[in-house]
Amino acid sequence: MQETYVDRLNDVGRFASLAETALSTGRTEALHQELARYHELYGIPVAAIDTSGTVLLGPAGAYREAARAEPALPRIVTAALAGARSEPSWEWAPWDDSALVVAEPVGRDSEVVGAVVTISDLSKTRYRILVRWAQLAGLGLLPLIALVAVAWPVSAWVLRPVRELDAASSRISQGDLTIRADAEAGPVELRRLAESFNTMMDAVENAVQRQRAFVSDASHQLRNPLTSLRLAVESLEPHLRAAGDGRQLYDVAVDELKAMQRMLNSLQASARMESIRTASPVDLDAVLATRVDRWRALTATAGQTLAVDVPPGLRLLEPPGGLGSILDELISNALRLSDAQVVEVTARVVPGGAGPGHGSTSAAGQGDASAAEYGDVSAAGHRDVSAAGHRDVSAAGHRDVSAAAGVVTIAVRDDGQGLDASERAQAPRRFWRSPRHQNVPGTGLGLAICADLVGAAGGELRLEEGLPRPDGSGYGFAAVVALPIAPRGASPSGAPAPSPV
Structure with missing residues (x-):
């Protein structure tokens, strides 16, 4: 553009020099023809004007x-007629559309009689600049x-x-x-980091x-001597005096021997459950269909009322060992330890995850935690701690289902x-029991195992306030199990698992 x-x-300087001579001698025809040829050749209007702005020489119409x-x-023309060489406007950016106006005075100092002006269209020059810029950008x-x-x-x-x-790591x-x-x-x-990581994980x-x-x-090795000791103690019964x-x-x-046996059973079940870490999708309807009738029979025997409010069609990730066994334990706790009149089982869908409820304590996913005082590992006294873990609970891919x-x-309230x-x-805490239940059969491990299994499925077990007591003196107890929703395309878990708790 500067070029x-x-x-x-240079052009207007030469034309201004010629115009000064032509105007002073009166021989203007040759200069007029040269200015016209310049316009025809380059397409640039150029004209010699007097101090009033009238075109004296050159293509007047085009100018x-x-x-x-x-x-x-x-x-620019005013500055040239005043005897000053015009300065460029510098509005030459490729995106501008103004022309280049250059004016040169004819004459010197106070003897300026006119000016030579050119008006150059810069569209082609600007296009070449854009092309050059594009080439540089490409390079x-x-x-x-x-x-x-x-x-x-x-x-x-x-x-x-x-x-x-x-x-x-995940x-x-x-x-x-x-x-x-x-x-x-x-x-x-x-590679060295991966080797160190693998060595650490091996350890x-x-x-x-x-x-x-x-x-x-x-726990297994202690079974036999404990059983022998119990038999020996029980064999003494015929020899006891009535008074x-x-x-x-x-x-x-x-x-005490029975309590020790329950403790060993609980420890063995806990060890086996910790080795199972995969979850599988299950329909909650199918789980409840095999258990609600038994729960009603147990609550009726205990003189209690069972209310079940579960909407149909819920599908979730089942903890290792089976969701039904966990619900059995929660129902068992409510029947044996709460001295309640009403036991309520409800289920709800919470979009985007579930936070702890009012007055709740989270007990999920803690490897050494979550044994509430409702801790006997049995189902209403009808079931001891069984050897769980005989089923390979697969579908590990579902473990990555986000609670989002x-x-x-x-909830069991x-x-x-x-x-x-x-x-x-x-x-x-493991083995923790409420002082009110020290004389009730139990080990304090039931909810510990439940919480660990729920956490292994990516869920959470929370302890909350339950239903209002009939006398208005406070609230009962509630255990809330929150598990991720399973995708509908997931295959259901196979046969029911043996009871883990």
Whole structure:
């Protein structure tokens, strides 16, 4: 653009010199023809004007037509007639549409008799500038494209082990200790990191397995001597005198032996449940269909009322070992320990997850927590702690279902004694039992196992205030199980699982 301006400046300088001579001698024909040929050749109107602005030489029509479209022309011409060389307007950006006006005075100082003016259309020049800019931009993009083409696979090669390590960590946080990172891909530093990670996980898995094996083996090995001891104590019954302290001591010994047997059963079930970490989808209707009638019979026998309010068609992720066994334990607690008149089972869908309710204490996902005082691992006394875990609860892919899609909350509430806030805070502990229930058969492990299984399915077990007591003195107890909604396309879990609790 500056080159164009310099060329026009040289042209009008030459024409101004010729015009001064022609006007002073009166020989203007040759200059007039040269200005006309210049316009025909370059398409640029050029004219010699007097101090009043009248065209003296050159294509007057083309000049006047071009002059009407240039608002800056009077200012530039006035400066030239005053004897000053015009300065460019600098409005030359490719997106502008103004022409280049250049004026040169004819004469010097106070003897200026006119000016030579050119009006140049810059559309072609601006187009060439745009083309040049595009070429430069293209040349600048080529190295960038080449850099991206090289950096993309390199970064993918570097980051792939990091993503795999992150995925492995996520699976491990869900309880799958068998996951290992790929130690054969990626840079040397990441391979060493993956090897260290795998070594650490080997040590963790071995430690956990040894711990579980110890608990399971110890509880199993103690069964036989404990059974022999119980038989030996019970064999003393015919030799007891009706009167005296012997009968009372005998009853205490038998009760303690039964409690120890329940404790061993609970420990063995807990160890087995901790080895199961996968969940599967299940229809809540199918679970309740096999249990509601039995619950009604149990509550009727205990002189209580069971109310079930569960909408049809709910589908959720079933915890390892079976959802029905967890509900059995919660119903059992309400029947045995609450001294309630009404037991209520409800289910609701909560979009986007569920937070703790009013007066609630979360007891989910804690590996060593969540045994409320409602802790006997049995179903209303009809079921001891069974050897759970005989079924491979697969469909591990469903473990990644996000609670952001919603959860199903299943609440078992009663209007009985309940727990106050401080007791609910202590309840998520193994073997913890309320002082009111020290003489009630139980181990304090039932809800611990339930909470661990619910947490393994990506859910939560919460302890809350229950139904209002009939006398208005407070609230009963409520255990709320929140589990992720299962996608409709998921296959149902197979046969019912043995009872884990």
